[in-house]
Structure formats: structure tokens, C-alpha cells
Amino acid sequence: GAAHSWCGQVVEATEAFAHAGAISQETGSWQVFIIAHWNLARLHAEQGNLHQAEQIYQQVLAQVADQPETSLSLATGRIHIGLAELMYQRNQLKAAARNIEQGMILARQAHETGTLTGAYLLLARLKQAQGDLSGALEAGQQALSFARRYTGPRYLVQEATSFQLRLWLAQGKLGAVARWVKEQALELI
Numbered sequence: 001g002a003a004h005s006w007c008g009q010v011v012e013a014t015e016a017f018a019h020a021g022a023i024s025q026e027t028g029s030w031q032v033f034i035i036a037h038w039n040l041a042r043l044h045a046e047q048g049n050l051h052q053a054e055q056i057y058q059q060v061l062a063q064v065a066d067q068p069e070t071s072l073s074l075a076t077g078r079i080h081i082g083l084a085e086l087m088y089q090r091n092q093l094k095a096a097a098r099n100i101e102q103g104m105i106l107a108r109q110a111h112e113t114g115t116l117t118g119a120y121l122l123l124a125r126l127k128q129a130q131g132d133l134s135g136a137l138e139a140g141q142q143a144l145s146f147a148r149r150y151t152g153p154r155y156l157v158q159e160a161t162s163f164q165l166r167l168w169l170a171q172g173k174l175g176a177v178a179r180w181v182k183e184q185a186l187e188l189i
Helices: 002-006 010-027 030-046 050-064 072-089 093-109 113-129 133-149 155-170 174-183
Strands: none
Touching: 002 010, 002 030, 010 030, 030 050, 030 072, 050 072, 072 093, 072 113, 093 113, 113 133, 113 155, 133 155, 155 174
16 A cells, blocks of 8 residues: 555555555554555545545544454554644644644654654644744644654654744844854855
8 A cells, every 4th residue: 555655646545545444453453454444534635635545544443442462552643643634734733733743742652753743744834824933843843853863764753854944034033044054054045
């Protein structure tokens, strides 16, 4: 599913994640079930099918609610962050904040730096939408800190850095942007 998704093959990716979700549910592999459905929901969200993505997230939470496995916290944290993203896009900021908080609690329990990076980036955007620019900057810095410790794909560092630069620009902190450009040995044209 991931390989198809990375290649832009949405139909094939959707089929693969749905199949993986069904197999993992049959075998009781709940962490794989959650991750497959998280990917499936994200595909729907990326295509603008927010209602379908939310249904998938809610169904996953309902299905794993009675599972005793503590290892589910990693994957369940992702589900809450996914829901928070949907709530944020709908401007339901209080609901988004609640899901971010729940997702962060679960991701911290699982020591999942990738999920925490995404959660802090979303929190930063939420703070910015609420007009709390210092809170947004703090959350953005936390995202960058977790992104640097993440052992997975490096795009999270670029995403967190990009957010920080946009926020500095929005705040008129051109000196901070210029220092970053100089540290990176880049040239302004």
C-alpha cells in the first residue's frame, strides 16, 4: 500500500491498505489493523473525502477500544492526530485540540517521535489559527526537535523547518530567516 501511495497509484494503494486491514482484523493483529486503516483514511483525506476519512478513524477507535494491548498506543495516537487534522480543516479547533492532546499522550507512551512531530506541527498550525504566535513558534520548535530525533524519513525535518520559516516571515522576523539562510550556506537572490 505504501509503495503504491508513494508512486501516486491511489486506487492500488487504497485496495492494498483495505486488504491489509481486513487480514489483520481476521488474525487479530491490531497494530497492523490500525496502521493500515490510518493509511487508508489519510488517502481519503488527501483526496478531499474528509467524511469518509473520519468514518474510518472513528470505526478504528470503536473496534480497538476493548483490546487490552498496550502496544496499540502508538497506532491509536496516529488515529487521534488524523482526526485532529480533519477537525482543524473544518475549523473545529476545540475538537482538534482535544484529539491532538490525546494523540500526544499515546505517542509519548509509545516513544513515537514521528507521530509527535506531526502532532506538534498540527498544534503549531492550530495555535497560529488561534492567533497565538508565540505558542505556534514553541510548538513548531518542539516539532523540529522531535523531527531531528526521528529515525524514519527525513522529510519531517524539512516540514518542521519550513513551518518555522513561514512563521518567522509572518511575524516579520526577517533577521531569524536571514540567519537560517546563512547557517544553511544558501544565497538570497
